[in-house]
Amino acid sequence: EVKNSVDAALRDRALRVVPGGMWGHLHANRLPEGYPQFFARAEGCRLWDVDGRSYLDFMCSWGPNLLGHHHPEVEAAAERQARLGDCMNGPAEVMVELAELLVDTVAHADWTQFQKNGTDATTSCATIARAGTGRRKLLAARGAYHGAVPWCSPSVVGVTSEDRAHILYYDFNDAESLRAAATEAGDDLAGIIVSAYRHDLARDQELPTQGFATAARAICDETGAALILDEVRAGFRLDLAGSWERFGVRPDLAAWSKSIANGHALAAVTGRDWLRQAASQVFVTGSFWCAAVPMAAAVATLTVLRRDNIVARLEAMGTRLRDAIDASAARHGVALRQSGPVQMPLILFEDDADFAKGNLFCQTALARGVYFHPRHNMFLSAAHGEAEIDEAIAAADTALAAVAAGSRTAA
């Protein structure tokens, strides 16, 4: 049987000319066997691999695909701008239009600046916080992901301790540990960076508690430090105005990327007035940061998100999926935990330290044409309707039967 033959041939070729064949967390060897490395095309919430197999997708490009691949309004706006010009000597008119729209959409935002990747945005926030306060220390949650550069990379390979000399750590949802870290930073505290919610790899997701969110704001108010909300992953999926609006807590700076332009390369920092001057003085730029096509795509994306109440749709579809999987698991006698916001699902199994159950669950679903992830949070898009969710529920039911059968064999 030659199931993944084109994929396997591409992996062999890549190994010769790309170190390790692929970098970072997108390496298919981090997934169970059978997952493809290479994809041929995408449409709505479906993906086709290079061997022609199609998948109903629950990773959404690890976040960017929010409205569905090839969303007609987004692509029409991008094409219109592409005919005019993309990468020019400076930005197009659409940059101002997008900045106005973002400032109008995001509650704390008095201004915005644009970049390409989430790491650009989180790193810019750190720089602006330091410039605006004249201080050095940044508090970050242990195990949180804020990007792939030395100050925050999850790997220390190639990283020096000096790169992190001014980063202090606290535990998410632990106000005491946050206070302790702030006390240690003393009058050198520039900012606290915190994710919209806890979505660390391979552990249950956790929404912030009201007490933790309030404490983070209070510490910054007391010390004059900047509260930095990392919205890169959750942004525009929970609340367009900001993921901490539900707590009545507004950050001083926020980092956005992934879904902001529905798959086009764009990131943004939003900020409050007291950091405006600092933001204008730090030196941050990149060759492609003012490209106009992604900005036109972002204007269209935000317009659709606001007009069509996409967050409510994601919540409804996510609830449909979560409830059905819980019921199916109970029917099969499989103990699992679903955590985090329903529109960003994570399914972990009890007694599964080696992820054997999670891997079997995902491999069985994959064979039925549904692409889940065993350890990383997943994502819904607006292209997932009731029919697609029901298709996933049916595949999950088969996969849970396989997990139940596997547990009986093992026992």
Ligand code: PMP
């Ligand atoms: N912050 C968070 C919360 C993220 O999820 C990510 C990307 N997974 C980043 C920052 C970094 O974004 P990028 O990979 O686009 O640099």
